Amino acid sequence: MTTGSPDSSRISELRPDDAAFDISDEADVGALLRAEEAHFWHRARNSFILRKIGALGAGAGSRVLELGCGAGCVSAALAKAGYDVTGVDGHRPLLAVACTRAPAARFLCHDLRQGLPDAPRGAFDVVGLFDVIEHLDDPVQALADALRFAKPGGYVVGTVPALMALWSSIDAHAGHKTRYSTRTLDATLGNVSGARVLEIAPFFRSLVPLLWAQRRWIDRSGRTDPREHSAAAVSNMSIPPFPINASLLAITKAEDALATLLRRMRIPGASLWFALQRLKS
Numbered sequence: 001m002t003t004g005s006p007d008s009s010r011i012s013e014l015r016p017d018d019a020a021f022d023i024s025d026e027a028d029v030g031a032l033l034r035a036e037e038a039h040f041w042h043r044a045r046n047s048f049i050l051r052k053i054g055a056l057g058a059g060a061g062s063r064v065l066e067l068g069c070g071a072g073c074v075s076a077a078l079a080k081a082g083y084d085v086t087g088v089d090g091h092r093p094l095l096a097v098a099c100t101r102a103p104a105a106r107f108l109c110h111d112l113r114q115g116l117p118d119a120p121r122g123a124f125d126v127v128g129l130f131d132v133i134e135h136l137d138d139p140v141q142a143l144a145d146a147l148r149f150a151k152p153g154g155y156v157v158g159t160v161p162a163l164m165a166l167w168s169s170i171d172a173h174a175g176h177k178t179r180y181s182t183r184t185l186d187a188t189l190g191n192v193s194g195a196r197v198l199e200i201a202p203f204f205r206s207l208v209p210l211l212w213a214q215r216r217w218i219d220r221s222g223r224t225d226p227r228e229h230s231a232a233a234v235s236n237m238s239i240p241p242f243p244i245n246a247s248l249l250a251i252t253k254a255e256d257a258l259a260t261l262l263r264r265m266r267i268p269g270a271s272l273w274f275a276l277q278r279l280k281s
Helices: 026-038 040-055 073-080 092-101 139-149 169-174 182-190 205-220 226-237 242-257 259-265
Strands: 063-067 084-089 106-109 124-130 150-161 195-203 271-278
Touching: 026 040, 026 092, 026 226, 040 073, 040 124, 040 150, 040 242, 040 271, 063 073, 063 139, 073 084, 073 092, 084 092, 092 106, 124 139, 139 150, 139 182, 139 271, 169 205, 182 195, 182 271, 195 242, 195 259, 205 242, 242 259
Parallel strands: 063 084, 063 124, 084 106, 124 150
Antiparallel strands: 150 271, 195 271
8 A cells, every 4th residue: 555645744746737747648548557567568678677686686575666666567576576665656546556566565655856755765775767767857866866765885776768769759748858878878877976887788679670660650640739649659558469569578588688799799779777886985
């Protein structure tokens, strides 16, 4: 269940008339929730995140705080893998879904624009921002805030969309400010004081040609009506037919197994993973 009550002073919730209340489009939300359950992209990303967190030495039982957890897609995967999970998001309807997906986790309803949530500082092994900072005007501040929750020697990790060559109206509709490159992400992470950049790693390399073709087709179609942008976003989140969905899941997992070889070949990915470590002094 969520922590606190709607009237608690430590709970901040986005109002439905708030400009940042981005779940008002029921078609978008419904498509997202269905995708999070079965779409190869979400399943592959969860597997990738679990592997990368484990590679940092944070195994089952480690305390993980996910900021901007939404409906708990990643939080549920982490909780199922045995992590002690706390999720934070400003949208109560999404947190209600998160609670059903991860009943063993804790969730706080808090608008992150209103400052830091009421969670223990310096107590988490890992703090995650998964596809979050690309939405923010000041990602450096968000990362610095996240760092305060990590214990000394702990980690702030996350994922972001990559390659401005893949930018399309889908990104604009989603509220993205940018798609990162390794260089721009490194510059952003390097401005976070009290931390060192451990890793920036591309993934979903195999999807780049497919996404490039899809995004060019969408933008060449000349959509100008916001309703058309919403329809394109919903279509983008639609679960492919089973053979295609299963094949793409297998391809992305095989790519993950070949990550070392692909890194040497410097093949870019449609997404980037990052890891910061909080300095001990």
